Amino acid sequence: MAVVVLLQSIQSITPSCFLDVKKPLTNRDWKIQNLVSSNSQSSSVSSSSKLANTLKVFDEIPQSDTFAWNNIVQTHLTNGDYEFAMWIYPQMLIRGVSPDKHTLPRLLTASRLSDNFFYGKQIHGQAFKLGFFQERYLVTALMALYGHYDGAEVAKRVFEQCSTNRNSVSWTMLVKLFTTQDKPCLAIEVFKEMVDKEIRVDAVALATVLGACGALKSLREGKKVHDIAKKLGLDLDVLVANSLLKMYMDCGSIKGARMVFDQMRLKDVISWTALVNWYVKNGEFNEALKLFRLMNSEGVKPDSVSVSGILPGCARISAGKNGKEIHAYTIRNGIDINQAVQNALVDMYMKSGFLESASKLFVRMKEKDTISLTVMVLGYSLHGQGEVGVELFHKLKKYMHTETDDIMYDAVLRACNTARMVDEGKSIFKCIREPKVEHYALMVSLLARAGLFDEAKTFIEEHHFEWNAEVQRTLLDGCRIYQNKKMAKRIVERLTELEPLNPDNYVLLSNLYAVSAQWDIVQSFREMIRDMGLIPKRAYSWIEVRNKVHVFEAGDVSHPRSEKLYHELEILMNKIKEEEGYILDTDFSLHDVDEERECIPTGHSEMLAISFGLISTQPQTTIRVTKNLRVCRSCHSLAKIISKKVGREIILKVPGCFHHFKDGLCSCGDFY
DNA sequence: TTAGGGTTAG
Known part of the structure; x- marks a missing residue:
């Protein structure tokens, strides 16, 4: 019976669908079709002969050789074939093979990674029945399972029930669970208890708790852990140093991060990538590129993660040469097939102004995910082809197995904006379960850019955005396009109240008076801007x-x-x-x-x-x-x-x- | 033979 239940809990995988074209294609249809079709190709390989071979191999393993079965489970676990790893267990039981303390933790891990809690609970029952429930590896796997589904508190109960077999790993597991479940204070508490109880603190434990300090943005706690690492002689360990680097960055201390980085005797690809990405995320693109080149000259080869991190920086500066050079590098090193790299490349080409190169790359991508589609929709919108973006979204999302997320909706609404597709935008907006401020702002922008100022005003009032600068600015943009000076003046006055330190608002206000040649007021605004020490942008x-x-x-x-x-x-x-x-x-x-x-x-x-x-x-x-x-x-x-x-x-x-x-x-x- | 960890794309 247990075998039947275990087999039932392993779900089958449904094959992907194909695109069906029935009507004659227009030029734009053809373009969309080309963009879509490469995503709908699926390789359906018959598995019956493979299965027969596998069962034959299973039949040849001696009943007493649990070790061999464990290895087969482990191999599939390592390869990410979790469903298969779980399927092996009933095959063992059918053949009368007894599982040992090595078997069950692997199955628990497979159940967690394949999102099959029911199977995991079945294995927990088996462990109890077979008397393995106090085994060290099993306890850790159970903590990970229950921590994942029922929360860190439940994992803590499993941990507490096992009084004899706790070690650094189970303690660290608790720290990790509290951190990933947005409870970094509790994670740090657990670590402190671990130190007080003189449990061995190793590099992994330090790395984990540093993640909690970063999540809490507590430089004070982070520095305390840094001191502990120094005392243990682990501060220069590459894992610990990389975690320290990240902790200092998360806490906003680039000075601390640079100090750790400069002291590291051994810097690996992660150390370099972390620092490069900090500069990209903080708008220092040239510094990021300089470091990226230095990393190469120091003999550290950028991997798919490094490349995905630097490409957004290339997209933001005008020199498309850097992006193309990195694209060539990915091809030379075989990392151009990586999904994140491909998405980042498409995005880089779009944002560097090479729409054709971006589209060609997108068409060639074997797998397309939500990010790929978002990048394309946003890209078409940026290049004034919003209608192509909206159409691509509708056609391709049917074949996506993921839900449309906030950023995707943002991109589609932008595309509607560019194409001035008001009704389409309204229907997209209705699909968003919990719209964010930016979605509301895009709706206001859509209405204002269509000249529907009364509707835009009603929309703002209904959703209470009268005093939101982001929303008001989009309304102002509509006024600029339609030269609605009366409304523009009211909005700019409101903006200067909302953001008294934003020089752009005063420049806009001053320009409104310049239009009606009220030069004395214009002059007074210029003096005010100067006196406040505010610096308007130069072109x-x-x-x-x-x-x-x-x-x-x-x-x-x-x-x-x-x-x-x-x-x-x-x-x-x-x-x-x-x-x-x-x-x-x-x-x-x-x-x-x-x-x-x-x-x-x-x-x-x-x-x-x-x-x-x-x-x-x-x-x-x-x-x-x-x-x-x-x-x-x-x-x-x-x-x-x-x-x-x-x-x-x-x-x-x-x-x-x-x-x-x-x-x-x-x-x-x-x-x- | 097995567990806990640091860098990535819209």
């Missing part, structure tokens, strides 16, 4: 030409080729004026950069970077420029005309969006 644009990044400010004459650059721009402008009858747009209402308002549009940083691109690169090649602030209307119009006049595509990356200027048009449809 910069940069372009990479022959592996060198060239940076421009508004009215910049510092570049060695400035003279040539301005001269060519003037010739081009005259041509455009003569042939196209173009008149410069000088309306700077709701424009947020002072220095640009004071300068003629052809002197704006993005125009200088574009002009430099035109004189420094081969005809017909794409010009890629990045700007730290959004593009003004006159530069946008000019860039469109230039793209047509010179027959080149110009890709301008601004925060949150890419403008692809081609043949006199822009991918954003002039809606920005």
Whole structure:
């Protein structure tokens, strides 16, 4: 009977579905189809012959050789075949083989890792019946099982019931369970008790409790553990040192982390990766890249984790060269097949402006998960193709076995925003079980960008976001697009109340008065901003030409080729004026950069970077420029005309969006 | 022959 129950509790795996196309394909259908189809290929291999062979092998093992059976279970456990490892046990029982103290802990682990609590409880019963329940390894496996399903307190009861066979491992297990279950204080308490009771503290115990200190963000507790590690002579142990590194970072002390890192005699790939990732996460991309290169030169080879960590940094700086170099590295070292690496590569290409490269990589991916899809939906949205993103989401999510999460919904709502798909956005929003502030903000943005200001206001009032800066700013963006100055003024005034130290709000407010030529008020705002010691953002644009990044400010004459650059721009402008009858747009209402308002549009940083691109690169090649602030209307119009006049595509990356200027048009449809 | 640990992608 026990065998039957055990067999029943092992679930079968259902094969994946295939995409079915019945109607003729449009161009966009074809594009989506290509993106989807590579995910729906499944390899269905007949297993009957394999099973027959396996059973034959089982029949040949002598009944007395439990050791051999344990090894088979262990092999499958190590390979991640948990279901198979569990299936072996009834096969043992059928053949009259007796399990020993080595068998059951492995099965408990398999049940936990395959998410089969019922099976685990059956094994617990078997252990009790066979008299193994006080065995050291079994107790630890039971703690892990019950700790996982019923919580750390239940694991603690299992631990307490076993008074004789506790050791460093079971104590550490308790510390770990409390940490992972958001109870770092209790985890630290357990560790202190462990020290008081003079249980042997080893490197793993130290690493585990340091995780608790980091989770608690308690530098005080972390330093105490650091002292214990020093006393035990374990502070330079690579596991302990890496855990110390992480603890200092989690507690916000990069100084402490650098100190540990610099003292380490042996740094492994984890030490380097941890530090590199800290710089990426804190926006210091150049420092991160510098360290990444240093890691290579010190002979430590980046692995899939290191690469996945540095790629978001490459995506954030304009030089796409670094990302491509790392892509080549992943191919050379065979880590380009790793899922996280592939997702990070697709994301890097999308965010570096290489939409085609990103799509090609995505199509080639054998497995696609929620992150892959999110990256693509967000990417299409960034490049002004929101409708492609929304369609891809609908078609591909059917084949995903995971639920749509918050970040995914965020990406889809952004895509709806770009495509101005109001009804679609509303229906997506209804699917979100517990919307976050950013989802509400995206809904307000969707309504405001469609000019539905009354509906946006009602939505804000219904959900009580009247005093939320993030939500109000999205409403303001809609006002900017529709030149709704009256509402914009009210919002900006509210924003300055909500965020008195944000200089951007005062610049916006000052610009609103500039529109109506109230220069005395404008002047007083400028003085106020200066007196408060606040620094408004300056506008910069940069372009990479022959592996060198060239940076421009508004009215910049510092570049060695400035003279040539301005001269060519003037010739081009005259041509455009003569042939196209173009008149410069000088309306700077709701424009947020002072220095640009004071300068003629052809002197704006993005125009200088574009002009430099035109004189420094081969005809017909794409010009890629990045700007730290959004593009003004006159530069946008000019860039469109230039793209047509010179027959080149110009890709301008601004925060949150890419403008692809081609043949006199822009991918954003002039809606920005 | 077995357990507890440090770095990753939207």
